[in-house]
Amino acid sequence: MGLARQRVAALFGAAPHEVIFTGGGSEANNLAIKGIASKFGAPGDQLICSAVEHPSVAESHQFLVRQGYRLTIVPVDRDGRVDPAHVAAALTGRTILVSIMHANNEVGTLQPIRAIAHLVHARGGLLHTDAAQTVGKVPVTRDMLDADLISIAGHKFSAPMGVGALIVRSGIQLERGRTRRRTPGRHGKCPGTGRARGGRCLGGVPPTGVSGPDRRPAR
Numbered sequence: 125m126g127l128a129r130q131r132v133a134a135l136f137g138a139a140p141h142e143v144i145f146t147g148g149g150s151e152a153n154n155l156a157i158k159g160i161a162s163k164f165g166a167p168g169d170q171l172i173c174s175a176v177e178h179p180s181v182a183e184s185h186q187f188l189v190r191q192g193y194r195l196t197i198v199p200v201d202r203d204g205r206v207d208p209a210h211v212a213a214a215l216t217g218r219t220i221l222v223s224i225m226h227a228n229n230e231v232g233t234l235q236p237i238r239a240i241a242h243l244v245h246a247r248g249g250l251l252h253t254d255a256a257q258t259v260g261k262v263p264v265t266r267d268m269l270d271a272d273l274i275s276i277a278g279h280k281f282s283a284p285m286g287v288g289a290l291i292v293r294s295g296i297q298l299e300r301g302r303t304r305r306r307t308p309g310r311h312g313k314c315p316g317t318g319r320a321r322g323g324r325c326l327g328g329v330p331p332t333g334v335s336g337p338d339r340r341p342a343r
Contacts, residue, residue, distance in 0.1 A: 136274065136291050137265040144290045144298075149256040149277025150180035152290040156252045156273040157184040157223060159298030164250075165220040167192025172214050172222040174206050175199050176230070178254055181223050194218075204233040208240050215247045225254040226269065227262075234258070241270035250296065256288075272296055 129140040146152040161171070171185055175197050189195050198210045206224055215222075222244045227234050241251045251270070256277040258264050266274060273296070278287040292298060 132289055133291075135259075135264075137267050138291050139294060142292050142294055144292060146288045146290055148286055148288040149254065149275055150178070150288075152275035152277070152288045153178065153180040153223075153252075153254055154184050155290055155298065155300065156275055156292075157181065157221065158188065159300055160221045160250060160252070160273070160296075161188050161191075161193060162299030163297055165193065168194065168218065170194045170196060170216055170219045172196045172198060172211065172219060174224050174235075176204055176228050177223060177225055178229065178256070181225070181254060185223070200233075204228045204231045206235050206240065208236055208243055211240050212243045215243065215249065217247070219244070219247060219249040221250050221252060223252045223254070225257070226264065227255075227257040229257050232257070234262075237269045237271060241272075245270075266291060266293070 125145075126140070129143045129145075132143050133140045144152075144155070146155060157171070161169070165171075171188060171193055173181060173185055173195070185193075185195050196214045198206055198214055200206055211222060211224075222240065224235050224237060224240055226237055235253075237251070237253050244251045250272040252273040252275070253269060253271045254275045255264050255269075256275060259276045264274075272293045274291040276289050276291070278289075
C-alpha cells in the first residue's frame with residue numbers, strides 16, 4: 125500500500141500522506157463534500173456546485189441541505205462551461221466548499237478550475253473537483269488545478285471497478301466518521317470493500333498523467 129500511495133501521489137504532484145484510497149469515485153466525492161462540511165461547517169453555511177455535477181456530488185449536497193446547509197447551484201453555458209464570474213457572484217462569507225467537476229462526463233467540457241480556485245481561496249473557501257473524467261486522458265496535477273480536494277475513479281484509467289482515491293491538500297482534516305455511504309454496492313457489499321487490494325491496483329498506473337489507449341483531450 126505504501127508504494128501504491130507513493131505512485132498515486134506522484135501522478136498528482138502530491139505527497140503520499142495526502143492520498144486517501146476509497147471504494148470508487150463516488151465515495152471519494154461523498155467523503156470530500158460531507159467530510160469538509162462535518163469538519164468545518166455548520167447548518168446555515170453555504171455550499172456551491174455546478175448544475176452538471178455527477179449524481180454522487182449532487183446527492184451529497186442534497187443530504188447536507190436536509191441538515192440545514194444552504195446550496196447554490198451555478199449555471200453552465202451552451203458548451204457546459206462554468207463562468208468563474210458566476211462563482212464569484214455566489215461566494216459569501218459563509219461559503220465553506222465549492223465543488224466543480226474538472227470535465228463533464230456528457231460533453232467533455234474542461235472547466236476553468238484554476239481560475240475558480242483563485243476566487244474561492246480569496247474568500248477563504250475550499251475547492252473540490254471531480255477529476256474522474258480527465259485523469260488518464262489529459263495531464264492533471266494539483267498545481268495545475270490548485271484544488272484542495274481531487275476525486276478520481278480508478279476504472280476510468282485501467283484500474284478495477286470499485287477503487288478510487290481522494291487527494292486532500294496537506295493541513296486539511298476531514299471528518300470521516302459519518303461520511304461513507306451505507307447503501308449496498310456491487311455484490312451486496314458496501315462501497316470500499318477490498319480497498320487495500322484496489323489501492324495497490326490503482327498504484328499501478330503510470331505516473332505520467334496520461335494512460336490508456338484513449339488520449340483524446342476533453343473539449
